[in-house]
Amino acid sequence: MQKNHVIAGVVIAGGLAMSGCATGGAPVKEAPKIAQSPADQLSGEIKVWSWDVAAKALQRMAPEFEKAHPGVKVEVVDIGYDNAYDKITVGLKSGSGLPDVITLEDTQIPGYAENFPGGLVDLTGVAGKYKADFDPAKWAAASSGKGLVALPWDSAPVGLFYRRDHFKQAGVDPESIVTWDDAVKAGEKIKKITGKRLFVSDLTKPDAFTMLLQQLGQGYFKDGKVAVNTPEAVRALTLLKTLKDKDLLQNEKGWDGRVTATKQGKAAAQPTAAWWSGTLTGEMAELSGKFGVIPLPAFDAAGSRTSANGGSALAITSQTKNQNTAWAFVEWLLANKDSQVSMMKNEALFPAYLPALSDPLFDEPQAYFGEQAINRLFADQVRKIPPVELTGDDTQVQEVLKKAVSSVLLNGEDPKTALDGAASRIATATKRPLAQ
Amino acid sequence: MRRTLVWLVATVGAVISVVPFYWMVVASTHDSGELFASPPPFLPGAELLANIANLEKTIHFSRVMITSVWTAIVYTALSALVSAMCGYGLAKYRFRGRGLLLGVVLATMMIPFQVLLVPLFQMMASVGWVDTYQAIIVPFLANSFGIFLMRQAFIDFPDELLESGRLDGAGDLRIFYRIVLPCVRPQLGALVIFTFMGQWNAFIWPLLMLNSEERFTVPVALNHLIGLSRVDYSGLMLGAFLATLPLALIFLLFQRQFVSGLLGGAVKG
Known part of the structure; x- marks a missing residue:
């Protein structure tokens, strides 16, 4: 679960900035090293x-x-x-x-x-x-x-959780979904037959965008340069816009909205991390047997089929x-x-320790997931999670992206234009150069 | 007609203010998962006892309540005494720099607490008070709002009474406890309610100071029910509901003083 610490962060940061002058606290510049x-x-x-x-x-x-x-x-x-x-x-x-x-x-x-x-x-x-x-x-x-x-x-390897009953009703074979294009087509079919949208997303937050961007192997920065308007970033946001334009995104506010909508069965799938299974079994035990998991649909046929969300x-x-x-x-x-x-x-x-993933524990079928061994599926994805560059400015970037993402998804702005605008704002705020 | 309108507005207002409280009570009697159902449950469920047991198991709620109650009482008693004494001094003693001192006290009210967090934390750490009860009690004993409130309460107190007390041979402390203090009971009652509520609901400072689970206060402990991939809403609601009970008790006990304390200044010239 990705929670925002923005308010607390601002409050504390404000306090820090001011007290910094008073205490003059100069931390050691070099991290202490240790020996075995x-x-x-x-x-x-x-x-x-x-x-x-x-x-x-x-x-x-x-x-x-x-x-x-x-x-x-x-x-x-x-x-x-x-x-x-x-x-x-x-x-x-x-x-x-x-x-x-x-x-x-x-x-x-x-x-x-x-x-x-x-x-x-x-x-x-x-x-x-x-x-x-x-x-x-x-x-x-x-x-x-x-x-x-x-x-x-x-680790928090991402996969696509889906509702077996919705897919079956619509006659869609989940295993046939390999790319996001497949997923969009399947989503349209499911929407038409069952009335369920493809997945739940908070359209005012950049979380889904960030997850898709990592799937494409990129963070907000590339070699320290602002990279939120690279072709990869535009591609990630365009996918979300396509889903939105085809009315396949169930817009729900925040964490509680997502849990409620999932419990009510408003969406047929959810791209999220392995820990979501804990939320499912904990908050909606009555849906036992209705969920299954497939790897995340890829952008290109041979592309990465996972991302990370948490950990x-x-x-x-x-x-x-x-x-x-x-x-x-x-x-x-x-x-x-x-x-x-x-x-x-x-x-x-x-x-996250790879040798542990070979343990037979991961092969155990899970009753809640229709006897599927979902942990094996996730375990196989762990080593394939695309590493991305994270920085201390990421929280600031998320604030800017909130506006860009919601203007694209809610007001229909062009992804490239919105991300270009966000990139230049981020460059100014973080004093970093643009990657493109 | 007009009467109906008043009734209508009052009813709507009452519903708006009661519904969240009602939901808190209802939610504390359901399993956390049930709260996500739609429509949400409107009637109390059967999980109250299970939720109480669970709250006791996860955050030792009874211990937490006891800690909160006694720290709030100790803080309130000491802080009210300090406020009353300082307020009395600033109102009734003439000395050099009295105005300046009052100004300094008032100025501390205007510094946002967030600015004080880190320096205060460093002070506590350097005297070794991190994770102690005194750290959540002592730093705020001189409460500027309380001092100001009490100063205002004492300022109209007739000097003649103090002088006659002195003539009869009473010392400063005796005058303060026997003559002055009983006269400001309304304001003192109001101050007690304010400070108790403030300490009872205090969150960020106890959160930063207390590190051992056996010393947690109610708000800090309830915060633990918000997890990464699950939030124990029924536990939160139950805890919040139980936490309002001592406040309600304090309010009932000091209510008469409180109301006359608030109105006390209304008609004075």
Whole structure:
């Protein structure tokens, strides 16, 4: 779920800007680096901040780590998701009050890495050897600063959830959908026969656009240059406009709107990440057996069939007094097949650690999804998620894109024109050059 | 005719203000998933006990309530005392820089709290108060609004009474507690309601300060029910509903003073 921290962000940022002058807080410019230490030398107590099911996973796993490392104590605090970043921002800004390890969503990592250089420990030295073992898109997100500032935890591979009953009624074989052109044609047919639109989208938000752009292998920036009006970006937005023009998008406001519309069966499909299955089974158990999943339709026949939407990582703060133990815990938890599989099994946290994905757990058929082994489908997509460039300016870009996307989808503006306008506004605001 | 119109407007107004509260009560008796149904449920469901048990299990709601109640009471009592004393001093003692001091107190009201967040956080961290109860109580004891309110309450208090108290040999503290304070009960009642509500609903500062789950206050704990891919709306609604009960109690207890406190200044010249 992508929530906006804009209001809180503005408030806090305003406070930071002003207090910056008063305190003159100059953080260390170079991130502290750490070295691996032998397991038998570990000791002391570490604190970890997390939220939601991630916190539950940590609370369950911590005692196992303690058992394997006598003398070590791991305290996990569930700080709640909704305002977690307020706490983390204030902690980084004031240089105090943070625990040893914090959870960060991928989209937040670049902002913290850029705005607080030295606030998070550079893990390159100890974690570099794992590079090939992790979801490449997530590795890229975690190393968007000068070094690797977080170790990837869970992946959010995107697929197309669909309603078996709606597709059947319309006589559309979901497996026949390979490209977005197929999906548009199938959508028209389903709309005509069942009256259901293709999927739910908030037309005032750039989320769907961002997801499609990543599918095309691009973020908002390319080599640091503004790239929201590249041919790829225009293509992504044009697809959404086509869907809208053919009346295939069910416009619903925000998260609650999407959940409500899905529960009511207003749409026949939903392109979203693997974690959506948790929302489905949790909020609409009565629809058991009605959903299935196919890979995301591609833009070109041989193109990427997935994207990413969400996912987190663990970072070690430089306020820690126990770096070695903190790293040992993070490494044991994330770069470890057993613990990653265990967290998939119990908390449905989809491993970004590739060796874990070969576990038979992923092949288990799921009753809710009509006995389909959806986790195998997602697991096969994880390593194919296109890595994109994330930056600390992304939140600002999203604000500008909101206007561009809604003017195209709601007022029928031309995608290229709208994105050109957005690009020049972003270039001015971020003082970055245009890629095109 | 006119009467009907008044009734109509009043009824519409009442419905508009009661419906959200009614929905809060109804939602707290349903399973979270049921709330997304359409049309949403209008009548109370059967899940109240299950929701209470769940709230207790997920965020230890009883412990959270106890923490909130006692921290709010301690804060309110101390803060009301500080406000009354400062207000009295600024109203009744003549000393150099009194006007300036009052100006400074008022000026602090005009600084947005967001600006103070980081410096205040650093202060708390450097005295080692992060994750302690005193961190959510002490920094706001000198509440500028309260000081100003009490100063206004004391300013019309007749000096002759103070002088006669002094002539009878009463000390400053005795005069304050025995003569002055009982006379401003209405304003004090209003202040108690305001400060209690402020502390009860305080969110961002307790959120930043408290790190251990066993110290959370109600707003901070309820915040935990908003997850990444699921929001426990029935838990949120139930928690919010239960959290209004102590406020209602405080309001009933101090209501008489509160109303006369608000009107107290209305007819004074």
